[in-house]
Amino acid sequence: QTVVTQEPSLTVSPGGTVTLTCASSTGAVTSGYYPNWFQQKPGQAPRALIYSTSNKHSWTPARFSGSLLGGKAALTLSGVQPEDEAEYYCLLYYGGAQGGVFGGGTKLTVL
Amino acid sequence: QVQLVQSGAEVKKPGASVKVSCKASGYTFTSYGISWVRQAPGQGLEWMGWISAYNGNTNYAQKLQGRVTMTTDTSTSTAYMELRSLRSDDTAVYYCARGFGTGIDYWGQGTLVTVSS
Numbered sequence: 143q144t145v146v147t148q149e150p151s152l153t154v155s156p157g158g159t160v161t162l163t164c165a166s167s168t169g170a171v172t173s174g175y176y177p178n179w180f181q182q183k184p185g186q187a188p189r190a191l192i193y194s195t196s197n198k199h200s201w202t203p204a205r206f207s208g209s210l211l212g213g214k215a216a217l218t219l220s221g222v223q224p225e226d227e228a229e230y231y232c233l234l235y236y237g238g239a240q241g242g243v244f245g246g247g248t249k250l251t252v253l
Numbered sequence: 254q255v256q257l258v259q260s261g262a263e264v265k266k267p268g269a270s271v272k273v274s275c276k277a278s279g280y281t282f283t284s285y286g287i288s289w290v291r292q293a294p295g296q297g298l299e300w301m302g303w304i305s306a307y308n309g310n311t312n313y314a315q316k317l318q319g320r321v322t323m324t325t326d327t328s329t330s331t332a333y334m335e336l337r338s339l340r341s342d343d344t345a346v347y348y349c350a351r352g353f354g355t356g357i358d359y360w361g362q363g364t365l366v367t368v369s370s
Contacts, residue, residue: 176355180298187348187363188290188298193356231298235354241312242288242300242353 144168146234148245153253154222162248163214164232170213171234177215178233179208181226182247188231192217219250227252255279257349257361264367265339272335273364275349282330283307286353289323289334291345292363299345303353304332312353339368 145167154160164177171177179192190199192208195215205221215232232245260274275287289301302313304323311323322335332349346363 178356180357182298187360188350189360190350190356190358193352193358197356199358229297233298233300233357239315241302241314244290244298244300247297 144236144240144243146232146243146245148230148232148248150246151249151251153251154219156222156224156252158222159218159220160222160250161211162217162219162230162232162250163211164216164234164245165214166234168236171210171215173210175215175234175236177208177210179206179215179217180231180233182229182231191230222252224252226250255351255359257351257359259347259349259361259364262365262367264369266370267340267368269339269368270335270337271339271366272333273347273349273366275332275334275361277330277332277351280351282325283327285351287323287325287332288350288353288357290348290350292348293342293345296345301334301347305353306332336366339366341368344368 147165173195176194180188182188191202196208207218209216230248235242256278258276283306286305288303304311306325320337324333348363349361350357351359
């Protein structure tokens with residue numbers, strides 16, 4: 143069974159920069175896994191931030207960026223705002239019977 | 254504007270089935286797939302599967318194979334997800350979302366399904 147791993151929690155100061163990562167138990171994450179990133183706040187539906195590794199949706203703030211870093215998918219927040227405090231999930235697509243697998247989520251605290 | 258509006262909350266007994274609907278508007282329904290994702294209370298997101306609104310092709314998560322069926326009605330731009338033989342650990346908020354593969358963008362508001370005797 144494929145497992146996608148994210149940091150359980152991270153803390154960042156307002157105005158700071160933080161990078162969240164997304165690793166696959168099958169090996170290095172590549173663009174062929176079409177990494178997606180989502181933000182979820184308590185009581186709300188997830189909101190899409192990044193698709194296909196680094197592409198932003200029209201509503202994605204400029205301070206969010208996606209990349210591949212050291213064999214993992216990465217989401218970087220630069221100039222963090224208090225409203226960025228949320229849970230962040232990555233999604234990787236493996237194709238075939240495996241389909242998609244979400245990471246366990248990273249709880250980002252802005253303090 | 255793109256909207257996905259889901260059906261209301263459901264309470265079901267173990268062994269029963271549930272069918273959740275997701276009505277799309279604001280775009281050409283057959284141009285995108287619909288993904289289904291669920292979230293158990295206090296837990297993370299779980300990918301359930303995907304259906305092409307163009308040709309009805311599906312791809313289900315292995316753990317749900319045999320219990321889940323995803324369909325679409327192009328005449329009403331509505332997607333459906335039916336889950337059978339419900340168990341207590343199927344209690345979750347069920348979401349539909351537009352897209353698959355390269356990306357998911359818009360999400361429905363979620364439907365709480367509670368399985369309890």
